[in-house]
Amino acid sequence: MRYKVTLAYDGRNYAGFQSQTNALAIQDIVEDAIERIFRQKIRIIMSSRTDAGVHAKGQVFHFDSEVEKDTGKLKFSMNSLLPDDIHVIEIKKVSRNFHARYSVKKKTYEYLINLGEYDVFLKGRAYQCFYKLDVDLMKEGAKLLLGEHDFTSFNTSPVKEYPNQVRNITEFKITRKKDLLKIRVTSSGFLRNMVRIMVGTLIDLGRGKKSLDDIKDMLEHPNKSTRRYNADPNGLYLVKIFY
Numbered sequence: 519m520r521y522k523v524t525l526a527y528d529g530r531n532y533a534g535f536q537s538q539t540n541a542l543a544i545q546d547i548v549e550d551a552i553e554r555i556f557r558q559k560i561r562i563i564m565s566s567r568t569d570a571g572v573h574a575k576g577q578v579f580h581f582d583s584e585v586e587k588d589t590g591k592l593k594f595s596m597n598s599l600l601p602d603d604i605h606v607i608e609i610k611k612v613s614r615n616f617h618a619r620y621s622v623k624k625k626t627y628e629y630l631i632n633l634g635e636y637d638v639f640l641k642g643r644a645y646q647c648f649y650k651l652d653v654d655l656m657k658e659g660a661k662l663l664l665g666e667h668d669f670t671s672f673n674t675s676p677v678k679e680y681p682n683q684v685r686n687i688t689e690f691k692i693t694r695k696k697d698l699l700k701i702r703v704t705s706s707g708f709l710r711n712m713v714r715i716m717v718g719t720l721i722d723l724g725r726g727k728k729s730l731d732d733i734k735d736m737l738e739h740p741n742k743s744t745r746r747y748n749a750d751p752n753g754l755y756l757v758k759i760f761y
Contacts (some may be wrong), residue, residue: 519586522594522612522646523596525577528603530642530752535568535577544604548579551599555592556583563761565618566625566660569711571751574644576607576758580618616761624688626704626757629749634697644698647752651724651737653694659723660690660701662733663716670740672716673709677742683709702757718747 525548533541537549552560585730589609596606615621618754630644633651640646647674666686670677677683684741689704701720703713722728736744 519584520580520582520612520614520616521589521592522578522580522610522616522618524552524608525579526575526605526607527573528578528643529568529571529573529746531603533570534572535564535566535574547604548596548601551596552581554599555587555595556585558583558585563618565622566756568754568756569751571642572754572756573752574756577756578618578759579593580612580616588734599746615645618759621761622759624704624706624760625708626689626702626760627708627713628757629701629703629713629719630753630755631699631701632697633694633699642752645750647699647721649725651721652726653692653699653724655730656720656724657692658730659720659733660692662730662737663687664690667737668740669709669712669716670742671736671738671744671746673712674715674748675709675712680709683740685709685712690740705729714751714754715746717753718749721749722747 535544537545562579562581593609632644669685691702
């Protein structure tokens with residue numbers, strides 16, 4: 519059987535989703551719960567890595583087992599073993615043709631920025647911005663990033679590892695509700711730290727540290743040595759994976 523699992527988590531207490539040598543990752547905890555239920559070592563395949571401190575509302579992974587279980591009971595069993603900052607939203611049985619990573623059509627991320635007074639209840643869940651931002655100018659910058667571009671200047675993936683750094687941003691929306699700014703980005707694929715660097719660039723734009731021409735130059739002259747700001751991970755959420 520192949521099981522598709524949709525997972526939500528608060529990433530503050532973990533070194534990211536993917537297993538690491540000397541740090542606690544979400545993958546380790548999830549695999550431990552699955553192993554206790556199925557009584558066998560099972561490796562999960564994730565749709566997307568998330569960095570330390572990054573959250574997810576809709577992370578997806580799959581795993582295989584010869585043991586068939588009722589998905590409702592399996593969800594209950596997993597959640598009873600997982601800590602309260604990791605929660606299984608849904609489990610489905612899928613065909614062997616489904617792959618959590620390679621079957622992805624697009625992904626949506628959101629980034630939250632608190633523009634108001636420091637909020638203790640948003641600590642670790644949104645980027646606390648102590649600078650005045652020109653939100654309208656940031657929206658103009660987001661329009662420049664929309665569409666298909668070479669995003670070499672906006673990520674940390676090595677060109678040797680990923681020679682083609684052209685990606686297509688199909689949605690780049692900035693909305694504000696009172697003091698909370700939400701940046702929503704959708705693409706068929708993202709490179710390492712791409713969302714956080716794009717957001718950091720827009721923050722610099724809103725602060726007056728960069729101009730619209732600077733963003734145009736970063737797009738027209740792709741360069742890894744371009745000065746860029748990688749926004750804090752705690753404001754980033756993997757919202758949804760589309761298949």
